[in-house]
Amino acid sequence: MIEFENISKKYPNGKVAVEDINLKFETGEFICLIGTSGSGKTTCMRMINRMLEPSTGKILIDGKDILxxxxxxxxxxxxYVIQQIGLMPHMTIYQNIVMVPKLLKWSEEKMRAVAEELIDRVDLPRSFLDRYPSELSGGQQQRIGVIRALAADQNIILMDEPFGALDPLTRESLQKLVKKLQVELGKTVVFVTHDIDEAIKLGDKVAIMDSGSVVQFDTVENILLNPANDFVKNLIGEDRLNEAQFNIDVVENIMMRNPYTINVNDKASNILTMMHKNRVDTLFVVDDEHKLLGVVDIFDSRKSIFKGEHIKDFMKHAESISVDTKVKDAAYYINTLQYRNLPVVNDDNVLVGIVTRAVIVDCVYENFWKGYIPEDEQHEEE
Structure with missing residues (x-):
């Protein structure tokens, strides 16, 4: 638990960075700090690890004053994860990951095991451990930056606009990764951002700051449905506020229940037969417990079947969403990121449904457009 008690930060020149901040972050929460430039969000985060020290008040971690x-x-x-990543260019990826564990005098065996486990978690090959940062893409380097912050099994992770310099697709992928790791490992994350969509997507709670003060601190849903004042309303934007009134549902309530699948151990030649029979161009690959393993499409399958390959050898990774993903997020993935459809999995990665573009269109119509169409025209459609 992290607590701010009447925290203020004032500089010798008289500038007040933050004043009278009172916040409480529970263990395992993902907290987003957001506000305009100079609002005090980064100052608050940097005081947690004493990169800056408060002028007055106390910051407590599990009840103990950080001083x-x-x-x-x-x-x-x-x-600590920063936007510039901060990997040491003269060190291998492995050496970068274990910098803090080495200072803590962990054994080589323990450090190697942790590095391998973490790089597995971010879907990078273990061979990358022997490479240098310059040999990795920006997104891959940022993944390393994230797991480096986890390497010493720290319970608190501070993230200072870590994805601001990345392209939208890489940023989206890393947002999902960080949220997944945070939930799986039970870490408390304090995340500074200037992007309201990022804060809404990642935060369990969001602290909205302006001119050194906290304007509103609450759950994402409560902020969207009950903004504290005009500043919060303007920061969120009219479109998001309108969406929040109608679109707080989860995909479990709108998904199609029976996506077309093929068992990973089936004959590859069955793929084309099933696609032709069901008039689809993709099939989701599952195991005997119906857990999602991947996806095959008609073009790659045709070539691979003629080569006599097994399904597992040519199936592709399938991006999936969980049953409690918000409908608005699914709509974003399909409309903005151009996914044709999205498989839906439960907590055990069992495939339970699929969200298609047609389903999203129906949902948007019901929630947004139906009320704008004259009643007599609605009857004509029906």
């Missing part, structure tokens, strides 16, 4: 901790020891036990 009672050794400054260096405190920082080693709090992960």
């Amino acid at each position: 009672e901790y050794n400054e260096v020891d405190l920082r080693r036990h709090i992960g």
Whole structure:
């Protein structure tokens, strides 16, 4: 738990960065700090690991004032991810990941095991551990930056606009990755952003700041449905506020229940038969427990079948969403990121449904457009 008690930060020149901040972050929460430039969001985050020290008030971690901790020891036990990534170019990826564990004098065996486990979690090959940062793309380097912050098993992770310099697709992928890791590992994340969509997507709670003060601190849903004042309304934007009134549902309630699938152990030649019979161009690949493994499409399948390959050898990765994904997020993936459809999985990765573009269009019509069409025209459509 992290608590801000009457925190203020004032500089010798008289500038007030933040004033009278009172916040409480529960263990395992994903907290987003957002506001305009100079609002104090980064100042608040940097005071948690004493990169900056408060002028007045207390910051407590699990009930203990951070000023009672050794400054260096405190920082080693709090992960930190920055926008510029900060990987050491002369060190291998492995050496970058284990920088803090090495300072904590972990054994080589333990450090290697942790590095391998973490790089597996971010879907990068273990061979990357022996490469140098310059050999990786920007998105791959940022993944390494994220797991480096987790390498010493820190319970608190600070993230200072880590994805601001990335292209939209890479940014989307890393947002999903960070949220997934945070939930799986139970970390407390304090995330600074200037992007309201990012805050809405990632945060369990959001602290909206302006001129050194907290304007509103609440769950995403409560902020969208009950903005505190005009500043919050303007920051969120009219479109998002309108969406929030209608679109807080989850995809479990709109998905198609029976997507077309093929077992990974079936004959590859069955793929084309099933596609032709069901008039589809893709099939989701599942195992005997109906867990999602991948996807095959008609073009790759045709070539691979003639080569006598097994399904597992040519299936592609299938991006999936969970049953509790918000409908608005599914609409974003399909409309903006141009996914044709999205498989839906439960907590055990069992394929339970599919969200298609047609389903999203129906949902948007019901929630947004139906009310604008004159009643007599609606009857004519029916």
